[in-house]
Amino acid sequence: MAKLKNIEAFEQLKATLQDKSPLGGKKLISLCAGSGCGAYGTAKVHKSLKEELKKQGLQEKIEVKLTGCHGFCEKGPIMVIHPEGIFYPQIKPEHIPEVVEQTLQKGELVKSLIYKDPASKKQLIHEHDIPFYKLQKRIIFGNNGLIDPTSIEDYIAVGGYSALAKALFNMKSNEIIDEIKKSGLRGRGGGGFPTGIKWATCAKHKGTRYVICNADEGDPGAYMDRSILEGNPHSVIEGMIIGAFAIGSQDGYVYVRHEYPLAVTNLTIAIKSAREMGLLGKNILGSDFDFDIHISRGGGAFVCGESTALMASLEGRPGRPRAKYIHTVESGFKESPTNLNNVETWANVPVIITKGADWYSAIGTEHSKGTKIFSLVGKVVNTGLVEVPMGTTLREIIFDIGGGIPKKKKFKAVQTGGPSGGCIPEQFLDLSVDFDELAKVGSIMGSGGMIVMDQDTCMVDVARYFVDFLKDESCGQCNPCREGLKQMLDILTNICQGNGKEGDIEFLEEIGAMIQKFSLCGLGTSAPNPVLTSILYFRNEYEAHIRDKKCPAGICKPLFHYEIDPDACTGCTLCAKKCPQDAVAGEKKKPHVIDQKNCIKCGICYEGCKFDAIKIC
């Protein structure tokens, strides 16, 4: 890889690469190798595809690309054949010979592999026709399916590093900051602070300035940052270089979770190739600007997503937050002015610089601009990563894109914002999702986790789950968080075990309010949110646990049992065969009975019954 010594060399390379671009009409197979599809076996599919292409003499004519996450993780491993955009989901090695022979040789479709839309029951051939993709606006995530994340050339071919060239040679530092301010971009990590203002404040303070990318994506149920780093690491690097140039920093850090090995690998490769090309290091693209990026791996501590804790961890200490009387933009990493943004925020920067603040701010709502990537998970048909304009309603995201709730079950709530967020009930499904609207109903945007819950989810158990998580992750420095969460957990555990008593709900509210008010950092002040919102919207479930000693969702084991409805049971014997305890008995074609003494309430019979004969009592 030759070093690009000036802007002309960059433009020349870009023109050469764009001729070879995947968008240029060439036959290309893109195979998702993100962590989700990888878990379903992309490596095996890739191997057989390479072998089969060779066998059928096509290896020179057709390019195969292992790309990052396409977003539709539910249907992995995903294969897309370009330029047509033919979409083959859940592809397995045994499908490959047919795909190569039918589709690649003869141009015919393999009917059995075409995606079937569960809502309309229609077969949809092209990626862009599938409701999951059609209703999205993928300005940040769109290139993931087109580029090989380990190839800097691929990124340049789709317009990558052009924003950097523009910023370095056609804009002054303050103009870049003004553009970001004008775009209305707000931090995608959780707080939603205006990015341009943060940059401007950091640039004002004297000293060695640092820029940091927060990739310690800790919210359980959120994985968009991992997928950006895995699938398009250069977009984050480019954003960081532009930010560093605007702020006046020469040193950058990416703090990434150790649990994301593929993200670390792809980011490492990306940084290395950017250095070799002269896009990182001394005199970037021949300018007088120097900047480099280092990677630091986190150690599995949720609290390190908090900026001051993250900086302590970067310095080699335990990640404990400090009180922010002085903001990190003034004194952060190594007591120097530090600008920290999260992965998705950095990935927005090149788009804004290329297309302009006016174009960007036309997307979204009055105070929340651009798009947001949500990780739509839990009890939803189309699980995956969804990028939509700010202001899209919850109903559009969960039902139109997500395809609704599986197995015809009833929607109960959606949890947004991770452990610091809240549970939003059905009555707010038409809420426009942006920073302010979510706050109005007691939740937050957070980093974009959206966990859908159905009738079988117990809200008390969910609240207990989050408090249990946060109690473990509390760094232990301040009393309200350390002791308060423990007390809340004890009460919630009692309620879930059938030992709840009158006054518990009020006590939870009281402790919650105290923790919110007096904790040291963001983890503590937001920790009671899942409990308080679930009490607000699902008080009846708490009362059922406490007064009636019942768990209506059938989750809290001491508070329910399974019974077979003799009228609905057909005696198909499926439950008796599947029961690991041999606790179901009955003759063929006659109603079965559960032996309550042996039943461990594992739910296998309940999930498996085709006649809805097993009831939660």
Place this chain on the structure above:
Amino acid sequence: MENKTEIDLKKIDDIIKNYDGAKEALLMIMQDISDIYNYVPPEIIPVLVKQLGVRESLIYSVATFYKTISLKPRGKYIISVCTGTACHVRGAEKIMDAIRDELGVAEGETTTDSLFTLEAVRCIGCCASGPVINVNKDTHGGLDRSSTLKVIDDYKQLAS
């Protein structure tokens, strides 16, 4: 448990050199050591004190603060049950119960034959295929009780 780990000091030196002996890299150095031994053997701590110029208390403080570091030997296969929210609502607790029953160990413990260590991990970001577990670095998704037991069995076969 009396099984002293053989330490290759050359390897430790190489790891420290990879980070230019920077004390800020303490956590990553311990993670790399864990990749070799599955834990940080206490015999290495004096080496870190000397080479990085840090206090022993800092090393213990970092090692006990972060979940990815263990000072106790762990099994050949580390089973990490994802307990992220998406897996939780899809039944992660049942998966944990199944493994606990099968191996006869509680969370954080290692089987007596040193084959398996059972751990819970907050979200590994494979939410679409939940509930999931990681066995070392391999991910197994879409699990229920019986398929989980099959995964465990496969690793038992692999080791025998």
